[in-house]
Amino acid sequence: MAFRLELSDLPPRYRAQAERQLARGKKRGDPMQEAARAAKEGGFDAFTSSLFISPYQKHELMRDVGYRAAEEYGVQFYYQDFRPMFRDGQQRARELGFYMQKYCGCIFSEQERYQKPSRIIP
Numbered sequence: 390m391a392f393r394l395e396l397s398d399l400p401p402r403y404r405a406q407a408e409r410q411l412a413r414g415k416k417r418g419d420p421m422q423e424a425a426r427a428a429k430e431g432g433f434d435a436f437t438s439s440l441f442i443s444p445y446q447k448h449e450l451m452r453d454v455g456y457r458a459a460e461e462y463g464v465q466f467y468y469q470d471f472r473p474m475f476r477d478g479q480q481r482a483r484e485l486g487f488y489m490q491k492y493c494g495c496i497f498s499e500q501e502r503y504q505k506p507s508r509i510i511p
Contacts, residue, residue, distance in 0.1 A: 421451070425458035425466070435465035442471035442478060 396404050421438065428436035438455065440446045452468045459466035471478075482489055 419454070419458070421454045421458040422461070425455075425462040425464055428464045429462040433464065435459075435467045437467040437469075441469060442475050444472050444475055448472075 396407055399407060424436040424438065428434075436455075436459070438451065440451060441448065448470060455466040455468060479489070
């Protein structure tokens with residue numbers, strides 16, 4: 390099942406940004422495809438994604454997409470489920486004073502972080 394986002398689905402603030410990017414010819418490809426292509430062009434043995442530490446991602450889907458990209462570009466895809474290390478990694482990052490973004494950076498999470506959850510009061 391493919392998901393297709395239309396410009397009309399975006400809030401006005403993001404729609405205008407997307408329209409400007411499209412007008413300039415900027416279009417972001419699939420991140421796994423881009424990583425596989427960059428690995429191949431850079432002469433690397435393999436590629437992976439830092440998202441495999443997140444308990445909020447669809448690992449099976451990302452893993453499958455990674456393996457397909459690897460096959461297409463003729464480079465190895467490295468998958469490991471790093472989720473068990475998620476909380477320890479966050480704690481260590483805090484201890485080291487690393488910047489910790491409160492959202493993944495995609496347009497949907499950017500929008501969600503400003504939305505207030507609705508409450509149903511009985």
